[in-house]
Structures are given as C-alpha cells and as structure tokens.
Amino acid sequence: MAQGTIHDEIEKILVSEEEIQEKCKELGAVLTEEYKGKFPLAIGVLKGALPFMSDILRHTETHLEMDFMDVSSYDGGTSSTGEVKILKDLNTKVEGRDIIIVEDIIDSGLTLSYLVDLFKYRKANSIKIVTLLDKPAGRTADIKADLIGFEVPDEFVVGYGLDYAEKYRNLSYIGVLKPEIYGG
Numbered sequence: 001m002a003q004g005t006i007h008d009e010i011e012k013i014l015v016s017e018e019e020i021q022e023k024c025k026e027l028g029a030v031l032t033e034e035y036k037g038k039f040p041l042a043i044g045v046l047k048g049a050l051p052f053m054s055d056i057l058r059h060t061e062t063h064l065e066m067d068f069m070d071v072s073s074y075d076g077g078t079s080s081t082g083e084v085k086i087l088k089d090l091n092t093k094v095e096g097r098d099i100i101i102v103e104d105i106i107d108s109g110l111t112l113s114y115l116v117d118l119f120k121y122r123k124a125n126s127i128k129i130v131t132l133l134d135k136p137a138g139r140t141a142d143i144k145a146d147l148i149g150f151e152v153p154d155e156f157v158v159g160y161g162l163d164y165a166e167k168y169r170n171l172s173y174i175g176v177l178k179p180e181i182y183g184g
C-alpha cells in the first residue's frame with residue numbers, strides 16, 4: 001500500500017480485500033440457489049452497503065431487481081443515536097415480494113429491526129438479511145442475519161462502504177483507524 005495516502009491512517013486490517021471478494025463469490029452462490037426461478041427485490045441500505053451490494057449481486061446468477069433505501073442513525077459519529085431516520089425511501093412496492101436486505105454491518109441491530117418491521121408492515125412475501133459484517137457484542141435489538149460474511153470484534157470499523165465522518169468508504173478492505181484520527 002502506498003505511503004502518504006489514506007492507508008497510513010489505518011491501525012490494522014481486520015478483513016482483507018481478497019477475503020471480502022472470496023466471501024462475495026460464496027454468498028452470491030448461496031443466493032443463486034435460494035432464489036432460483038424467483039424474482040427477488042434486493043434492497044441496499046445506503047450508503048454503507050453500496051460496495052458489498054455491487055460485489056455480491058454480481059455473483060448472484062438469478063433475475064433480480066435492485067432498489068435502495070437511505071436510512072441513518074449514526075449522524076457521522078461512532079455510536080448509534082438510537083433513532084432511525086428514513087432519508088430516501090424505495091421506488092418499488094414491497095407487497096408480495098421476496099426481499100433480500102443487503103447490509104454492510106449489523107451492530108446494535110436497530111437499523112435492521114426497523115427495516116424488517118417496515119417491510120413486514122408493507123406485506124413482503126419473505127425477508128432475508130445478508131450482511132457482510134456482524135458485530136454481536138454491539139447488539140441491543142433482537143435481530144439475526146440469515147447470511148453473514150464475517151464476525152468482527154467490538155471495535156469501530158471502517159472501509160468497504162463503512163465510514164467515519166463520511167470518510168474511508170472507498171477502502172477495499174475493513175480496518176480500524178489509528179486512535180489519533182478520532183482526536184480531531
């Protein structure tokens with residue numbers, strides 16, 4: 001990795017680019033089997049899920065529709081405000097559809113439990129959650145993903161869609177920032 005770039009701000013890498021790409025192939029193959037002959041609606045949760053959604057769905061070899069919701073509960077910081085805000089809703093009707101929610105991380109679980117309740121209320125036929133990362137230590141809501149890429153420890157992680165103050169989403173791996181970055 002080049003010196004004098006954003007990589008210098010990373011203390012350690014938790015999941016490498018190669019591991020992520022291999023996992024996307026694996027999970028894509030699982031979705032291919034599960035949705036054979038169906039036409040699921042894959043819903044990406046902006047902004048964090050963007051790289052994962054793009055990579056996993058390229059390995060999902062069934063017809064599918066994509067849509068996005070923008071919800072936020074972190075306001076740019078490192079802990080959940082506890083309140084989920086819808087910043088952009090879907091353009092697609094959920095009623096009767098097989099929904100695949102694509103997330104980058106489940107931490108407190110508040111974002112996903114809010115979305116699952118919303119899609120149930122909108123009468124989805126089925127709902128599956130696919131997340132790249134699971135941080136079980138952060139959980140306050142009772143929610144589990146159906147497919148999980150990697151479990152991460154109780155640390156604030158960045159990269160591959162995940163931000164700190166809107167930065168670091170463009171890293172191709174998952175890492176932890178050097179403590180001085182949070183200093184200002």
Ligand SMILES: O=P(O)(O)OC[C@H]1O[C@H](OP(=O)(O)OP(=O)(O)O)[C@H](O)[C@@H]1O
Nearest residue numbers: 046047048072073074107108109110111
């Ligand atoms: O399980 P939780 O504690 O709810 O945390 C998970 C959510 O937090 C992050 O989103 P954020 O609200 O920061 O929005 P962003 O994806 O636009 O950064 C992440 O992308 C998940 O959507």
Ligand SMILES: Nc1nc2[nH]cnc2c(=O)[nH]1
Nearest residue numbers: 107155156157158162163
């Ligand atoms: N960037 C980032 N966003 C999160 N949202 C919930 N947990 C996390 C985390 O560990 N990192």
